[in-house]
Each structure stands twice: as C-alpha cells, then as structure tokens.
Amino acid sequence: MNKTIKIDGVEIPFKEGQTIMDAALAADIYIPHLCHKPGLSPHGSCKLCTVDVNGRAASSCTMPAAEGQEIENDTPALNEVRKTITQMLFIEGNHLCPSCEKTGDCTLQAIGYHLGMLDGHFPQFYPRREVDASHPTLVLDRDRCIMCELCVRASRECDGKNVFAISGRGTKRHLIVNSPTGRLADSDIELDDLAAHICPVGAILIKDHGYEVPIGRRTFDLHSVAETDLDEVILTKARHHDEGDDSGEKEGGVYGV
Amino acid sequence: MTPVKKREAYTVSKVRVATTSLAGCFGCHMSFLDMDERIVGLLEHVEFSRSPINDIKHCEPCDIGLIEGALCNADNVHVLKEFRENCKIVIAVGACAINGGVPAMRNHFTLQECLEEAFLDEIGVDNPHIPNDVEIPLLLSKVHPIHEVVKVDYYLPGCPPSADAFLKILTDLLEGKEPSLPKEMLHYD
Numbered sequence: 001m002n003k004t005i006k007i008d009g010v011e012i013p014f015k016e017g018q019t020i021m022d023a024a025l026a027a028d029i030y031i032p033h034l035c036h037k038p039g040l041s042p043h044g045s046c047k048l049c050t051v052d053v054n055g056r057a058a059s060s061c062t063m064p065a066a067e068g069q070e071i072e073n074d075t076p077a078l079n080e081v082r083k084t085i086t087q088m089l090f091i092e093g094n095h096l097c098p099s100c101e102k103t104g105d106c107t108l109q110a111i112g113y114h115l116g117m118l119d120g121h122f123p124q125f126y127p128r129r130e131v132d133a134s135h136p137t138l139v140l141d142r143d144r145c146i147m148c149e150l151c152v153r154a155s156r157e158c159d160g161k162n163v164f165a166i167s168g169r170g171t172k173r174h175l176i177v178n179s180p181t182g183r184l185a186d187s188d189i190e191l192d193d194l195a196a197h198i199c200p201v202g203a204i205l206i207k208d209h210g211y212e213v214p215i216g217r218r219t220f221d222l223h224s225v226a227e228t229d230l231d232e233v234i235l236t237k238a239r240h241h242d243e244g245d246d247s248g249e250k251e252g253g254v255y256g257v
Numbered sequence: 258m259t260p261v262k263k264r265e266a267y268t269v270s271k272v273r274v275a276t277t278s279l280a281g282c283f284g285c286h287m288s289f290l291d292m293d294e295r296i297v298g299l300l301e302h303v304e305f306s307r308s309p310i311n312d313i314k315h316c317e318p319c320d321i322g323l324i325e326g327a328l329c330n331a332d333n334v335h336v337l338k339e340f341r342e343n344c345k346i347v348i349a350v351g352a353c354a355i356n357g358g359v360p361a362m363r364n365h366f367t368l369q370e371c372l373e374e375a376f377l378d379e380i381g382v383d384n385p386h387i388p389n390d391v392e393i394p395l396l397l398s399k400v401h402p403i404h405e406v407v408k409v410d411y412y413l414p415g416c417p418p419s420a421d422a423f424l425k426i427l428t429d430l431l432e433g434k435e436p437s438l439p440k441e442m443l444h445y446d
Binding site for chain 2: 099103109116120
C-alpha cells in the first residue's frame with residue numbers, strides 16, 4: 001500500500017526516502033523554491049519552500065515525507081512570508097532587472113511575479129561585490145548571487161570539479177572560485193559544465209550570447225514558475241552532456257536524463 | 258427668506274493627476290503616452306497638474322502623483338517631497354522609482370569616481386573640469402528608490418510599465434477600487 005501525505009488537503013503518495021518537495025513535485029504540486037533542483041542534494045538555504053508540517057514550519061526540500069503528515073503550502077500566510085523572503089533577497093544584492101541579461105529567464109524574478117511582489121519594501125543594501133569577467137566564455141557577477149549554492153553542488157556532484165564555494169558570513173558572504181588566483185579564468189570550469197548553466201539568477205552568465213531571445217519571449221514571459229515540469233524547459237539552454245556521475249544523487253532527476 | 262441662488266453650470270470635478278520624472282529616462286512617461294487614443298477617454302475623468310506632458314512646473318494639491326525615476330540629487334528629493342505634500346496618493350512608477358533601477362548602478366562606485374570618469378577621464382572630454390555651479394543640484398552620494406524618503410502608496414513595476422498597466426492602475430483608482438495588476442502585466446523589466 002502506498003504511503004501518503006496531505007498537502008493543502010490533497011492526498012499524495014510518496015516513496016520512502018523522498019522529501020516533501022520530491023513528493024510534491026512528483027504530484028505536480030508547486031512549492032516555491034530557489035535553492036532546490038531535483039537531482040542535486042538538498043540545501044535548505046533559501047527557505048522559500050517553508051511549509052507548515054502538522055503546524056510546525058519546515059523546509060520542504062530537506063524534510064523527509066512521513067506517513068500522515070498534514071502539510072499547508074499554498075496559504076496566504078505562507079505566501080506572504082515567502083514574499084518577504086523574496087524582497088529580502090532582492091534588496092540585499094544588486095538585482096536591477098532592466099540591466100540584467102538574465103531577465104525573463106531568472107527564477108528569483110519569476111518567484112517575485114508568482115508571489116505578486118511589487119516592490120522591495122526594505123531599504124536597499126546596494127552592496128559592492130566583485131565581478132569576475134576573466135574567463136573567456138563565462139562571467140561571474142556576484143551582484144546577483146543569492147548564495148543558493150546550486151553552482152557549488154552542480155560542480156561538485158555532476159561536473160566532478162569543485163569549482164565554487166561560499167565563503168564568509170552575513171553580509172560578507174560571497175561566492176569564491178577554486179583556483180590559485182581565485183579567478184574564474186584559472187579554474188577548470190568549462191562551458192559545457194552544469195555549473196555554468198544552473199544559476200537561477202544572473203550571477204553566472206555565458207558570454208557572447210546576450211539577448212538572443214528577445215525580452216517578452218523568454219522563459220518566464222511565457223511560463224509561470226509554478227509549472228512543475230519547467231526544469232526541462234529551462235535546461236534546454238544548457239549544453240550539459242556529462243552523464244558520468246558516480247554520486248548517484250542525480251538518478252531520476254532531470255539531469256540524469 | 259434667503260434668495261435662491263442661481264444654479265451654476267453642472268460640472269463633474271475631475272481627478273487631478275501630477276506626474277514627474279526624477280533620475281530616470283522618461284521611458285515611463287513615453288509608455289504612459291503609449292495608451293494612444295485611450296488617453297482621450299481617460300481625460301474625461303482626469304486632468305493633469307504638474308507634468309512634463311503640459312510643462313507645469315509645480316505640483317498643486319492633487320489626487321494622484323505618478324513618480325518615475327530614482328533620487329540622485331537634492332532637486333529630486335525636493336520635487337519628491339513637494340509631490341508627497343500635495344498628492345493624496347503617490348505611485349512609484351517603474352524600476353528606478355522602486356529600487357533605483359539603472360541609475361543605481363552608479364552605487365557600485367564612489368561619487369568622485371563617477372565625476373572623474375564623466376568629466377575628466379572619459380575619452381573625448383573637451384576642457385576637462387568637474388562642473389561647479391550653484392544652479393546645478395548637489396548629487397547624492399548614492400542613488401535611492403523613492404520609498405526610502407517618502408511614504409509610497411502604490412507600486413507600478415516595469416521598465417517601463419506597459420500602457421495597459423498604467424491604464425489598469427488609474428482605472429482601478431478612478432473606480433474606487435484597490436489597484437491590482439494581473440499576473441501578465443507584472444514585469445520588472
């Protein structure tokens with residue numbers, strides 16, 4: 001007999017070992033998230049996927065599904081909290097959408113749309129962050145980094161390279177590059193790596209490919225972030241062919257295809 | 258017995274709207290005008306006070322103030338405060354007013370670096386000197402969105418917001434409804 005959990009009153013099945021997020025995605029239920037990608041180990045850092053599990057708040061990407069859980073997800077109260085988290089993500093970096101090549105393809109922006117975010121609410125931090133344009137094909141603009149560690153995990157778990165890591169704490173937290181000089185050009189990242197394509201915001205961009213798809217016809221101009229099968233759509237851009245992964249993490253995930 | 262006053266001509270009082278551009282590119286105003294002939298219908302209910310559309314320079318008491326652009330100098334702050342004092346409803350229009358937008362990209366640098374680049378070091382600069390005239394408003398050390406200085410009632414995101422979005426928010430307000438943007442009109446770019 002299938003084990004089940006209830007999300008917003010809807011009973012859905014889950015397999016042993018699945019998180020609430022895994023079970024929800026498999027059942028086409030959208031729980032807003034930024035730092036989670038099926039196939040990569042869960043991180044639990046963005047907190048957008050916070051749900052109420054039997055009355056207690058938990059990150060659905062790290063919380064294992066268990067028989068009999070009653071989960072609240074799409075409620076006005078939770079979405080309001082998620083909107084506040086999204087506003088904080090916007091104001092603590094330099095997320096100036098009109099000047100970003102990623103606009104329309106940016107998951108942070110799309111979540112802002114999904115949650116009806118109209119403004120940043122809080123005073124802007126306008127932090128000064130370093131841009132690394134040293135690499136011939138990639139550019140790293142830390143202004144937009146939201147520390148989701150998707151590139152860190154993709155490089156480690158899929159590319160087998162360990163190019164990225166997060167260093168520092170609080171407002172001084174930043175993405176570092178594993179190379180003798182700390183520059184992207186001196187690392188072993190390549191254009192075909194998943195880490196080069198997985199960034200949900202415009203922090204890691206591919207050079208020489210700006211504005212190929214006009215604004216208005218980009219991913220989130222045509223799709224809502226709440227479409228749970230969107231990962232395939234987004235990654236049609238990715239030119240990742242590395243299937244030689246021994247971690248087993250990505251099995252069954254979109255990157256395992 | 259008090260004399261019966263002669264009945265005056267019946268006039269519908271129009272909603273007074275003021276608009277301005279602070280540190281911005283006027284793109285939001287251009288987008289506003291993109292509503293084309295629909296502006297005629299709007300003008301049956303609305304009259305413009307201070308606005309670049311009619312070149313009135315000061316904001317009189319108004320119902321709605323549409324503000325495009327961020328704050329980059331002392332005059333921007335002065336104009337913004339004049340709007341807030343005179344407008345019942347202030348709407349932050351466009352990315353610059355809401356989060357600083359493109360003008361805020363200068364926040365990556367010091368004011369000195371910006372001035373030196375623009376007026377001393379830039380290629381093709383003739384007679385290099387940093388302008389210093391009492392007529393020129395003092396620059397703020399950083400560009401700020403308008404909600405950091407005055408209370409903003411509503412936000413209309415976009416770079417620029419579409420003419421449809423302008424029309425939607427104004428129509429909602431004219432009908433006495435709480436303004437809301439449908440999902441397809443919500444854009445930050």
